[in-house]
Amino acid sequence: MNTSAFGRSKETPALLSGSDRGAPALVQRVQRLSPLWLALPACLVLFIFGIGLLDLLLWSLRSSGSLGAEALGPVGLQTYARILSDPLYLGALGATLRLSAVSTIASLVLGLPIAYWIVRTPSARVRATLIMLVAVPFMTSLIVRLYALMLVLGNTGLVNRVLHGLGILPENDFLPLIRNETSVAIGLTYFVLPFVIFTLAGGFRRFDRTLEEAAQSLGADEVITFFRVTLPLLAPGVLAAGTLAFVLAGTAFATPLLLGGSAVRMIANVIYDQAMFAQNLPVAAALSAVALVFTLSCLMLAGRLGRRAHA
Amino acid sequence: MKNSVLPSVSTPGPVLELDRVAIGYGREPVVSDVSFVVAAGEFVTLLGPSGSGKTSLLRAIAGFVPVTNGDIRLQGRPMAGVPPYERDIAVVFQNYALFPHMTVVQNLAFGPRTLGLPKAEIARRAQQVLRQVRLEAFGDRYPHELSGGQQQRVAIARALAMQPALLLLDEPMSNLDARLRAQMRIELIDLLKSLSVTAISVTHDQDEALAMSDRIVVMAEGGVRQIGTPGEIYQRPIDPFVAGFVGDANVIRATCRGEVHEGLARFDTEWGHPLHVRGCTLRADDAGLLLVRPEAITLPAGASGMPADAQAVEPNGDLNQLLGVFKSRAYMGATSEIRVTLHGEELLVRLPASHDRHDLVPGDSVCIQWDAAAVRAIRR
Numbered sequence: 165m166n167t168s169a170f171g172r173s174k175e176t177p178a179l180l181s182g183s184d185r186g187a188p189a190l191v192q193r194v195q196r197l198s199p200l201w202l203a204l205p206a207c208l209v210l211f212i213f214g215i216g217l218l219d220l221l222l223w224s225l226r227s228s229g230s231l232g233a234e235a236l237g238p239v240g241l242q243t244y245a246r247i248l249s250d251p252l253y254l255g256a257l258g259a260t261l262r263l264s265a266v267s268t269i270a271s272l273v274l275g276l277p278i279a280y281w282i283v284r285t286p287s288a289r290v291r292a293t294l295i296m297l298v299a300v301p302f303m304t305s306l307i308v309r310l311y312a313l314m315l316v317l318g319n320t321g322l323v324n325r326v327l328h329g330l331g332i333l334p335e336n337d338f339l340p341l342i343r344n345e346t347s348v349a350i351g352l353t354y355f356v357l358p359f360v361i362f363t364l365a366g367g368f369r370r371f372d373r374t375l376e377e378a379a380q381s382l383g384a385d386e387v388i389t390f391f392r393v394t395l396p397l398l399a400p401g402v403l404a405a406g407t408l409a410f411v412l413a414g415t416a417f418a419t420p421l422l423l424g425g426s427a428v429r430m431i432a433n434v435i436y437d438q439a440m441f442a443q444n445l446p447v448a449a450a451l452s453a454v455a456l457v458f459t460l461s462c463l464m465l466a467g468r469l470g471r472r473a474h475a
Numbered sequence: 476m477k478n479s480v481l482p483s484v485s486t487p488g489p490v491l492e493l494d495r496v497a498i499g500y501g502r503e504p505v506v507s508d509v510s511f512v513v514a515a516g517e518f519v520t521l522l523g524p525s526g527s528g529k530t531s532l533l534r535a536i537a538g539f540v541p542v543t544n545g546d547i548r549l550q551g552r553p554m555a556g557v558p559p560y561e562r563d564i565a566v567v568f569q570n571y572a573l574f575p576h577m578t579v580v581q582n583l584a585f586g587p588r589t590l591g592l593p594k595a596e597i598a599r600r601a602q603q604v605l606r607q608v609r610l611e612a613f614g615d616r617y618p619h620e621l622s623g624g625q626q627q628r629v630a631i632a633r634a635l636a637m638q639p640a641l642l643l644l645d646e647p648m649s650n651l652d653a654r655l656r657a658q659m660r661i662e663l664i665d666l667l668k669s670l671s672v673t674a675i676s677v678t679h680d681q682d683e684a685l686a687m688s689d690r691i692v693v694m695a696e697g698g699v700r701q702i703g704t705p706g707e708i709y710q711r712p713i714d715p716f717v718a719g720f721v722g723d724a725n726v727i728r729a730t731c732r733g734e735v736h737e738g739l740a741r742f743d744t745e746w747g748h749p750l751h752v753r754g755c756t757l758r759a760d761d762a763g764l765l766l767v768r769p770e771a772i773t774l775p776a777g778a779s780g781m782p783a784d785a786q787a788v789e790p791n792g793d794l795n796q797l798l799g800v801f802k803s804r805a806y807m808g809a810t811s812e813i814r815v816t817l818h819g820e821e822l823l824v825r826l827p828a829s830h831d832r833h834d835l836v837p838g839d840s841v842c843i844q845w846d847a848a849a850v851r852a853i854r855r
Contacts, residue, residue, distance in 0.1 A: 380559040
């Protein structure tokens with residue numbers, strides 16, 4: 165940039181010249197700086213996040229201490245050894261894996277046909293309606309949606325009342341759909357479904373339908389076309405949606421808290437309890453680190469599989 | 476599988492017959508009453524502007540679009556209700572539609588594999604077509620690692636690997652740049668002719684149609700306007716649309732006054748100027764349109780034979796003469812395109828650049844001439 169173009173020429177925008185003689189000098193000085201300075205805000209943000217994570221890891225290496233206090237005890241892996249041998253924490257990890265897997269599979273099974281329908285419907289009105297039906301709950305507060313789900317799944321909720329009304333269940337009996345893993349699985353599926361549908365729809369939209377026509381003109385019937393062309397090309401999208409669902413479900417906090425109550429503890433809930441109530445920050449930090457490592461390995465595995473599918 | 480459904484008998488009849496074919500989406504017919512026949516080894520081009528129904532027709536032949544009326548017969552067999560994968564037809568798509576998750580060789584082997592051929596034969600066919608399009612060194616590449624021209628070759632090779640009775644090409648050259656396009660026209664035709672492939676191509680590019688086709692089917696508004704060899708279409712267009720779409724044409728409104736000499740008819744333009752036309756089928760007092768190709772017009776040099784009075788120029792036997800006003804010149808390299816105004820109408824003259832009249836400046840009056848045999852008279 166030609167710095168002399170600024171200065172006091174008549175074309176200079178009022179914002180830069182005006183009566184303030186310091187402004188052009190400032191502009192010149194900023195222009196002389198290396199463009200690397202533009203990365204400064206991003207570096208600051210990353211630095212703060214990095215410090216936070218590092219602090220968390222340091223906490224996980226101590227044996228006791230509470231939020232806002234000093235970390236105590238020797239530095240070592242004793243806290244990790246403790247959580248990986250305690251059935252309470254292992255149970256929470258197991259429940260997290262189990263519930264994430266169930267809700268991932270359920271959301272893919274439900275999401276695939278809906279995403280396919282959204283992308284392939286010839287009617288713009290049907291498409292708009294479907295997108296709205298997915299997007300409205302997506303943009304509604306999760307807490308509101310979870311309370312709504314409690315009203316549906318509760319012992320005197322919609323499902324049980326319909327079953328009573330139809331005479332399928334006797335009056336004094338009810339289907340236990342609340343405060344158990346079933347309700348949490350339903351809630352998690354409901355929570356991740358919009359993410360899954362939108363991710364899948366994005367993948368489907370990129371799929372070029374003339375590839376299917378090409379396969380058919382090359383003698384492949386519908387079944388061969390699906391397995392040799394459509395499925396391999398949609399697989400990366402399905403993988404991405406599945407990974408997203410698994411990671412989102414695995415880190416869920418409000419859903420197990422509201423729908424599972426004290427009966428279902430997922431890893432985020434245990435971390436919260438340990439940090440806020442048990443005043444045991446090292447355990448909370450170690451559990452967080454385990455969860456973080458787990459999430460990162462999921463993403464890496466998905467990335468590797470995705471690359472292979474694309475190769 | 477294609478082989479079991481269609482025994483590959485070398486039928487002596489036409490490869491493809493279209494009999495009053497109509498195609499419609501919903502209520503609106505996009506193609507109606509199209510009939511033509513494609514003989515073995517022929518390269519036929521469907522030429523027309525966008526919306527003329529040529530692509531719909533191609534898709535109907537391939538089996539992607541149902542025919543609402545009439546018949547499509549491939550090697551004598553009616554194609555109604557036959558899915559694309561059971562038709563002995565291969566398609567080269569406009570965007571090539573190469574499978575992105577397969578290497579070039581895997582793309583080429585896709586068709587032979589669905590035919591249920593033995594493994595050795597599949598590999599042999601893939602290598603054979605790879606050689607035919609001169610891409611031996613690229614067999615292990617993925618489509619996205621190839622240039623546009625190479626991708627097009629793979630698309631052609633993949634279709635040829637099917638050894639289909641009929642090859643369909645949807646705007647095959649449209650994604651190539653101008654230089655490559657001209658080169659690929661020649662290469663593709665040489666390849667198809669050497670393999671005696673019967674092919675139908677769709678294009679809106681008249682140069683491509685003229686250069687490649689054995690016959691051209693000119694389409695407009697969902698119907699066939701004219702079918703003929705490139706020479707017939709260019710020299711004897713049936714109407715002003717065909718004349719204007721295939722090459723450039725000057726159209727002059729005139730009325731037939733009957734024969735003045737053996738084979739020579741006299742026409743009077745709307746402003747009363749006499750013109751001679753050879754080989755005219757119009758009768759006296761028929762209102763007609765005279766089509767003159769820009770390259771058939773000459774501007775005789777100097778003042779030789781240039782009469783003083785513009786209105787007095789008469790046709791001299793086979794030589795038509797008119798006086799116009801020079802308007803503009805566009806230098807095109809090999810040719811010069813000159814515009815001359817003639818009683819308010821603009822006439823395009825295309826001269827070899829070496830015959831350009833550099834002495835002319837806009838506003839000059841200029842004598843223009845053309846041969847009576849270079850004019851095509853059609854009924855208005």
